[in-house]
Amino acid sequence: MGSMGGIPRKSCNVMVVVPGYNEGAVLADTLSDLCARGYSVVVVDDGSSDNTAQVVSRFPVHYVRHRINLGQGAALETGTRYALRNGADVIVHFDADGQHPAEQIPALIRPIVEGTADVAMGSRFLRKEDALRVPAIKRAVLRLGTVISAMLVGVWLTDTHNGFRALSRRAAERISFRENGFAHATELLQQIRRYKLRHVETPCTIAYTEYSRQKGQSIFNSVNIVTDILISRLIK
Amino acid sequence: MSLIQPVLVVALAIVCILFIISVRVRAVGRLLLLALFASGVAFILRPDLANSIAHRFGVGRGADLFLYLFGVFAMYGFVRIYARQRLLERKLTELTRSVALDEGRRPETSRAA
Numbered sequence: 001m002g003s004m005g006g007i008p009r010k011s012c013n014v015m016v017v018v019p020g021y022n023e024g025a026v027l028a029d030t031l032s033d034l035c036a037r038g039y040s041v042v043v044v045d046d047g048s049s050d051n052t053a054q055v056v057s058r059f060p061v062h063y064v065r066h067r068i069n070l071g072q073g074a075a076l077e078t079g080t081r082y083a084l085r086n087g088a089d090v091i092v093h094f095d096a097d098g099q100h101p102a103e104q105i106p107a108l109i110r111p112i113v114e115g116t117a118d119v120a121m122g123s124r125f126l127r128k129e130d131a132l133r134v135p136a137i138k139r140a141v142l143r144l145g146t147v148i149s150a151m152l153v154g155v156w157l158t159d160t161h162n163g164f165r166a167l168s169r170r171a172a173e174r175i176s177f178r179e180n181g182f183a184h185a186t187e188l189l190q191q192i193r194r195y196k197l198r199h200v201e202t203p204c205t206i207a208y209t210e211y212s213r214q215k216g217q218s219i220f221n222s223v224n225i226v227t228d229i230l231i232s233r234l235i236k
Numbered sequence: 237m238s239l240i241q242p243v244l245v246v247a248l249a250i251v252c253i254l255f256i257i258s259v260r261v262r263a264v265g266r267l268l269l270l271a272l273f274a275s276g277v278a279f280i281l282r283p284d285l286a287n288s289i290a291h292r293f294g295v296g297r298g299a300d301l302f303l304y305l306f307g308v309f310a311m312y313g314f315v316r317i318y319a320r321q322r323l324l325e326r327k328l329t330e331l332t333r334s335v336a337l338d339e340g341r342r343p344e345t346s347r348a349a
Contacts, residue, residue, distance in 0.1 A: 044336070060343035064336045070329055078333045082340055180329060 012113050014039060015088035016105070017079030019072055020096035021046040024055045031059045033102045034094070042086075043096075044079040046070060062086070072163075073184030077177040084172055092166045100164045104204050109166045111200045118171035118197040119188070121157065122164030122204030130205050152230075155189040157201060164204050171197050237281075244280045248273060 016039045020027055027043070034041050042062035045052050047069035056063045064082055066075065076093055083091045090109050094100050104122070111117035124142075125131045131139065145160045163185070167175065174195045177184040192199050252273045256266065279286050279298070286298025295301045 042340075062340060062342055064340040066332050066336050068328075068332055070332060074329050074333070078336050081333065082337055085337065178326065180325070 012109075013087055013089045014092065014105075014109060015083040015086065015090070016041045016092045016094050017044065017076060017083055018042070018094050018096050019044040019046055019075030019079055020048065020052055021069055021072070021075070022048045022050045022052065023096040024048065024051040026098050027052060027055045027096050028058070030094075030096055030098050030102075031056070031061060035059055035061065037102055037105070039092075039102075039105070040088075042079050042082050044075040044082075046072070046075040071180035072182060073177040073187070074180040076184060080167070080172050080175075084169065088172075089169050090166055091169070091172050093163055095163050099206050101205055101207070104164075104202075105166075108164065108202050108204065111202070112166055112168045116198070117200040118168045119175075119192055119199040120166045121159070121199065121201050122162050122206075123157070123159035123201040124162060124204065124206050125158040126201060126203035127205075130203060133206065149186050149189055153186060153189040153193060155193055155199070157189070159201070160189070161185045162204070162206070164206070171195075241280050245277055248276050248280070 016034055018027075018030065018034070018041060020043060031041065031043070040062070041059070042064065043052075043056050045056070045063065045065040047066045053063070053065070062082065064078060066078065079093075080091055090112050092105055092109060094102075094105075100122070108120050108122060111120050123130075124134050134142065142159060142161065146157055149160045150156045161182070165188075174197070175188060175191045177187055179187045191197070252269055255261070255269065261269065279302075283298060286301065288298075290296065290298045290301035293301060295304070
């Protein structure tokens with residue numbers, strides 16, 4: 001495996017962080033896809049009580065486990081720290097549930113590998129065909145989310161709560177998620193602004209499977225996210 | 237003396253004793269608690285005392301003044317507990333993370349890591 005989509009592997013150490021909480025049922029598909037493409041993967045088991053550990057043991061991947069469930073933001077932070085310790089140059093955040101497209105990782109990380117960006121974020125709204133795949137209600141909520149985060153944080157994006165993203169080593173060393181839950185996505189934007197990191201959005205296709213629809217964030221959760229961010233702004 | 241007065245005094249005494257037994261309080265704290273207890277007893281036995289203080293603050297009844305003060309202290313306590321909970325959550329996260337990182341397992345058939 002000499003190159004992936006034209007990117008020389010030797011020059012750049014990519015590590016994919018896959019956080020999961022009781023995602024054992026779908027993790028195998030996600031991991032076999034990533035491993036088949038030759039990625040170095042770290043699974044962060046966020047205190048799962050299912051067969052996650054057993055599934056992971058079948059794959060040549062790194063495995064860290066939170067003894068207790070802390071939340072997605074905390075799991076991503078742990079995975080990112082792990083990747084930094086293991087010498088990663090580029091860190092990719094990737095959902096365990098198969099929503100994120102492994103074949104689009106090369107396109108996502110390209111700006112970072114080429115040194116034109118520190119943070120690359122997947123967006124469902126850069127291409128019309130991707131946007132149309134998002135269920136209509138969810139599309140409206142996400143649109144509202146972009147407006148709210150622009151007002152709160154001052155970073156304009158087309159898609160805010162898309163977990164498919166890549167960080168350069170430089171960015172990962174600066175960014176730290178203190179919000180353990182889902183508010184970390186907004187927190188990321190705050191830190192991009194604070195540390196003046198160069199960010200870019202890359203088009204990505206999200207697969208809305210029946211599984212992800214059931215497991216994904218309820219749109220009501222966006223209220224919680226906004227509340228978390230507001231409280232954290234007040235407390236700081 | 238109305239029936240409620242001895243009931244309140246006994247209840248207050250029990251709470252104070254429990255507090256001293258269960259929480260390690262230093263001498264200053266004990267004196268403070270004793271003062272609090274004494275003033276509590278005074279307000280229970282002489283309701284007109286609370287009333288006259290309330291009047292000075294432009295509040296109709298002593299009971300109302302106590303309700304307002306209770307509200308303020310309860311909110312203060314709530315904020316303190318919330319801040320403390322956030323702090324504990326952060327410490328717990330750090331602890332869990334450091335254990336997870338220390339126990340991290342590398343792939344057995346090591347590919348490019």
